[in-house]
Amino acid sequence: MELFKRILKTAVDGEASDVHVKIGGPIIFRIHGDLVAVEAPIPTEEWMNRVVEEIVPPHAKKKLDAEREADFSYFIPGTGRFRTNVFQQRGQFCMAMRYVKTQVPAFEELGLLEVIRDISRSPRGIVLVSGSTGSGKSTTLAAMIEYINANFKRHIITLEDPIEFVFEDNQSVVEQREIGLDTLTFQAGLKHILRQDPDIIMIGELRDVTSISAAMSSADTGHLVLATLHTTNAPQAIGRILDFFPADDRDQARRQLASTLQAVVCQRLVSTISGGVTPAIEVMINTPTVRKLIEESRFEKLGAAIETGTDEGMINFNQHLYALVQEGKITQEEALASASNPQALEMNFKGIFLDEGRRILS
Secondary structure (H helix, E strand, O other), X not given: OHHHHHHHHHHHHOOOOXXXXXXXXOOEEEEOOEEEEOOOOOOOHHHHHHXXXXXXXXXXXXXXXXXXXXXXXXXXXXXEEEEEEEEEEOXXXXXXXXXXXXXXXXXXXXXXXXXXXXXXXXXXXXXXEEEOOOOOHHHHHHHHHHHHXXXXXXXXXXXXXXXXXXXXXXXXXXXXXXXXXXXXXXXXXXXXXXXXXXXXXXXXXXXXXXXXXXXXXXXXXXXXXXXXXXXXXXXXXXXXXXXXXXXXXXXXXXXXXXXXEEEEEEXXXXXXXOOOEEEEEEEEEOOHHHHHHHHOOOHHHHHHHHHOOHHHOOEOHHHHHHHHHHXXXXXXXXXXXXXXXXXXXXXXXXXXXXXXXXHHXX
16 A cells, blocks of 8 residues: 555656556556656556555445446545546456645636636526536636635535535535435435525536436525536537436426526636646626527527627637637647637637627627
8 A cells, every 4th residue: 555655645746637547557647638657566456456445435335346436535644635436447446546636726726717706606596617527627616615615604515426625614614425425326415405504505516317407496496506517618518408308308497497507617628838737718607698598499509699798707718718828828729729619719819800609699
């Protein structure tokens, strides 16, 4: 175990975001988005089995035995906390470990837009933080929770699988429930959560119709619900949610979502000139225009509503990437590689701006 702990300590010291451990292969760190093999003994099956036996908590061992994979948090004093997934490939254990910083970063440190602070102050409704795997969704969500915790007297309950950031009560009272440890399933936790007098509910991930229905019902009754979702842009979140519902239920779900949605924040991590990463962000706010488009199933026009809604706090990926280039944070090449519409962004860099969004909406 000493070798394993030294590997994780080296990963933290080297600013790695992830550690990948596989029998018969080198230890791999992900540093600023790149996979890097490190000098360390090659894991053997015997060594890996000992590590798994040591680090998997009792509540996760049953799941690991039954399903051949399990999620949990692993903490080493003096090193930090890791969101850990143990799984099997070709009949052997593998591990993917995400380092979670113990101190929740502030908005400014993360490079988040001011509008996200405004969204955090919403009294009710559903706020979705979306993006692909590894795009920083959980960190942004944690920053929002910590901002509320530091500035408002609220009762915050989280449902997480597993717990990543640990919050200390400040102005708010924060209770964090881990799936498998504090409640058996998301469904079980969500079933009883409204009886626990929450003001704000944070759901680690919307992953099925039960969690989505519970989120909308909670927002309907005046609660603020924060959750993550896997999508590549903000408008896509609407279709993604509705796809969870049976066809006969989608019309009702769409109307309920149109009335309860507060905002969708989608992000992609891009490499900075200084050698780090920063989020490129797209924000869709449920303005009257957006609400009407959702109600009428005109999802293809949501992108145009975002593009033309800058006065209401909205911004799309191209607009934010352009701003990041103008601020000298990222290169034009990096912006074009991450853009939703590279051709339009390239025209922007040449000083050509087409009012395409207004034409589509009209």
